[in-house]
Amino acid sequence: MATDETILLAHGSGGTLMRRLIDEVFVTGFAGSGTPALDDATALDLPGTRIAMSTDTYVVSPLTFPGADIGRLAVCGTVNDVATSGARPLYLSVGFVLEEGLPVSVLRGVLDSMRAAAEEAGVRIVTGDTKVVERGHGDGIYLNTAGVGALAEGVELSGANCRPGDVVLLSGTLGDHGITVVSVREGLEFSTDLRSDAAPLNHLVAAVLEAAPGVRCFRDPTRGGLASALNELASASGVSITVDEPSVPVREQVRGACEMLGYDVFQVANEGKMVAVVPAGEAEAALEAMRAAPYGEDAAVIGEVAEGPAGKVYVRTAFGATRIMDMLVGEQLPRIC
Numbered sequence: 001m002a003t004d005e006t007i008l009l010a011h012g013s014g015g016t017l018m019r020r021l022i023d024e025v026f027v028t029g030f031a032g033s034g035t036p037a038l039d040d041a042t043a044l045d046l047p048g049t050r051i052a053m054s055t056d057t058y059v060v061s062p063l064t065f066p067g068a069d070i071g072r073l074a075v076c077g078t079v080n081d082v083a084t085s086g087a088r089p090l091y092l093s094v095g096f097v098l099e100e101g102l103p104v105s106v107l108r109g110v111l112d113s114m115r116a117a118a119e120e121a122g123v124r125i126v127t128g129d130t131k132v133v134e135r136g137h138g139d140g141i142y143l144n145t146a147g148v149g150a151l152a153e154g155v156e157l158s159g160a161n162c163r164p165g166d167v168v169l170l171s172g173t174l175g176d177h178g179i180t181v182v183s184v185r186e187g188l189e190f191s192t193d194l195r196s197d198a199a200p201l202n203h204l205v206a207a208v209l210e211a212a213p214g215v216r217c218f219r220d221p222t223r224g225g226l227a228s229a230l231n232e233l234a235s236a237s238g239v240s241i242t243v244d245e246p247s248v249p250v251r252e253q254v255r256g257a258c259e260m261l262g263y264d265v266f267q268v269a270n271e272g273k274m275v276a277v278v279p280a281g282e283a284e285a286a287l288e289a290m291r292a293a294p295y296g297e298d299a300a301v302i303g304e305v306a307e308g309p310a311g312k313v314y315v316r317t318a319f320g321a322t323r324i325m326d327m328l329v330g331e332q333l334p335r336i337c
Helices: 016-029 070-081 104-121 176-186 202-209 224-239 254-263 278-290
Strands: 042-046 049-058 088-099 124-133 143-150 166-169 217-219 242-243 275-278 298-307 313-316 323-326
Touching: 016 202, 049 070, 070 088, 070 104, 070 143, 070 202, 088 104, 088 242, 104 124, 104 143, 166 278, 176 254, 202 278, 217 224, 224 242, 224 275, 224 313, 278 298
Parallel strands: 088 124, 242 313
Antiparallel strands: 042 049, 049 143, 088 143, 166 275, 166 298, 217 275, 242 298, 313 323
16 A cells, blocks of 8 residues: 555445455564564463453444444454354453443443443453443444453364365355345335344354364455355465356345345445355365254355465355355445444
8 A cells, every 4th residue: 555545435345346455554663573464362371371362342323223332342243253252252352432422321231231241252351441432432432352261272263274175154144234234324224134144153153163273264254244254264275166056045034125226235344244265075064063953943054165266255146156256345344333
């Protein structure tokens, strides 16, 4: 990126501009400091033990929406990022940036949600910080959470591990979170209830690892959706991935909303779904484990990994045609997580 460029909302979208910002500014800016592979969590070797660590920041608007709020979102998102490494999440930190004028009742509600989500995931919130900014400069609440988990010896999951012949699984329906948030923001109404899918998936990940110990990697398709997640995996592994479109679970109201708004459902954010890439021989066991775990009842096999061309992701449609699954360009849904 040129030094005279400025930051745009699209640089936080999870798409191509965000990837460019990471690669050309952050990775080069931290060159020489031991910057790790760009997975959702980093494995760290400490004397006598191994841990995984991740951090994330949440700026969702509105703060509360059907199925969740910014507090549940923050806890679940960081738990899931740590879990993608194969670690058992244990501890979280939380940093609050509060806007002057925020009702204390709203803050208490967010704390209640965070406590309940942490209890569900089996993690503890052990430290934190609070800052207050002037009215009009904080949009209510911004949250930063960091997570630490215990990582067993021999577990080496990474987006660079995918191999030709592997199978791609998805733990449930796409687009629920993104469409729920935009529906509240824009005042859209649906004939059936639509709720954010924000959920802790560490127990689902643990079940899959037990059933299919050869798992290559996990990835939660948050900002940029499934498209960004799979493109990142294909690029990191130097393989291609083909998704069978009819096999991808999508709720009809989500599909309809995407058609009405002109969104690609593969690019819409999710906060309670997990992608797993597994060897073909373990795919059935992994799928059964997903479907038996909380939040995995709609899990499906959605695609396969091939040798090349490297870094490409394709969609095989119901009509037998094949198209490229592109990463998001620009900003589809700002302030979504």
